[in-house]
Amino acid sequence: MSQAQMQQVIISEVGGPEKLAYETVTIPTAQAEEVLVKVHAFGINRPDILQRQGLYPMPKDVTPVPGLEVAGEIVAVGAEVTQFKVGDKVCGLTNGGGYAEYCVVPASQTLVIPEGLSFTQAAAIPETFFTVWANVFQMGQAKAGETVLVHGGSSGIGTTALMLCKALGIQTFATVGSDDKIQAIAHLTTGINYKTQDFEQVINEKTDNAGVDIILDMVGAPYLERNLNLLRRDGRLVYIAFLGGAKAKEVKLGQIMMKRLTITGSTMRARTTAEKAEIAQGLQQQVAPFWAKGECLPMIYKTFNFDQIVDAHIAMDTGEHIGKIVVNVL
Template sequence: MRAIEITEPGGPEVLKWHEVPEPSVGPGDVLIDVTASAVNRADVLQRQGFYDPPPGTSPYPGLEVSGVVAQVGASVEQFKPGDEVCALLAGGGYAERVAVPWQQVMPVPERVSPREAAGLPEVACTVWSNVFMIGRLRKGETLLVHGGASGIGTFAIQLAKALGARVVTTVGSAEKAERVRALGADEVINYREDDFSERVRADVILDIMGGRYLAGNIRALNTGGRLVIIGLQGGRKAEIDLGAMLSKRVAVHATTLRARPVDDKGVIVRSVVDNVWPLVAAGAVRPVVHAEVPMADAAEAHRMLDSGEHVGKILLVR
């Protein structure tokens, strides 16, 4: 089969479409003929040499796919050849085929095309597990989403609104502000012009920035608020004011998804199918696709992501 290999750490030009060995299929695996994958920030970090895949997983980038089941392992009863599915991966999505533990495989939700479904697993599992399972966002509370025009952000806005929350988000341009308002954001803050911590008080904050935003995030939390950090685009380190945390009784969580054990991911995946897929099928939440790029041209898709001008997901299609 063919897959995108990272020939050396570097820019998008190091992504090459090469012949590679077929994936092996274990007893608990599902082999998927890939229809599409999607580009995530973690893929960029892996390309740059900063985020190696977990031990024992595929060396190729790509944390999600959609496609058709080609083969199942001897112990798999939940799926069969011919099923249309999408899947959460630890890697290997930029390829013609990928083998995935069955626990991380999901049916394609209704009202979503097979290609669009490739842009759902990573954002749905990330948002559901962090905002709702860890952050415990409830109806009537306020969610602050940093980077509202990203794939994660566009999904978080829609899902939180569908479940009755008020949503505030940060963006970097007037054009992006208009797009996220159309998705349901109640308030939009241009981070280039305003200090979000002076504008909003939130019960849950979903943060991709890390260090640079830590103090502002704690200021922006309501009493009993929950900060969930899922990215470090603003740095790994910051000084924390424990007194401010104590006075407001806030909690700070820092989480990743990629390296979790398969069974942990399986719990999240099943919860997404039970709680999120019905909202997708009802049309309350939809994938936001910025562009579709041939998988062999993954370098161009990475350039799009690096530019920061996209809204939603960039798909790699076969």
């Protein structure tokens, strides 16, 4: 293959994992504030699945190639980039295009890989850590001594939230879909099997009916009433997805007012470059020291090779993963 060309993964049409295909294209060029990364590994995330299904399309001015996080080596820097140089080992939150052998990433969304971390580990950092830091700690304002409930606790987002909370002195509970998953995250939190247990009842029993300060929810409508019941005064309910439904039939407005609750949410894709840069700075200052000590490292469920992208998506589709799914390119 010519040095000027690379392979990337495209979504040939909306549908299942079999709709993913490979194509050969010209290697992209880093613009003024970007770096070009030779990709060694990239993460698979739920937004990639939704994009493949036609439920979460890229903005019109952004590449339709999926992939929101990469790790690798910088091979070129834009004219205005001063904080990185060719040869730096980095991971980054992309604006798309991560399913490829080379990817351009805004320099402001790029992090130096701490010594001792593999490219596989680093590729599992950006999407989940950016999301958790923005939603739990910036918007949710979580702080030591508080209690957080994480729905989807065995997912990449979930395990990341639980690790950071534990490291920062925050008690947690997490809902998961099996007893095996409870065991897998037992070192991080108190797990609750939502298929066999009522999470509201369990948490009330374990907190003497005090409830929790913050709830990170990716389920949506089916959990709204119980979420509101569990939140303490000045509690925060933060939505990052609504996999179980986007429209709630009833909302207890009086409860929201009496408890002074905040209900909010966000998507990473809609954030501006400046907002993502602020998140990156927070991670660099507050979280990178943990990584450097070998702490708060992403849980890797399974890895695949670049030519196994369909298998990687099938693994994500099953929902059986605990932690992150990563594709190794080199």
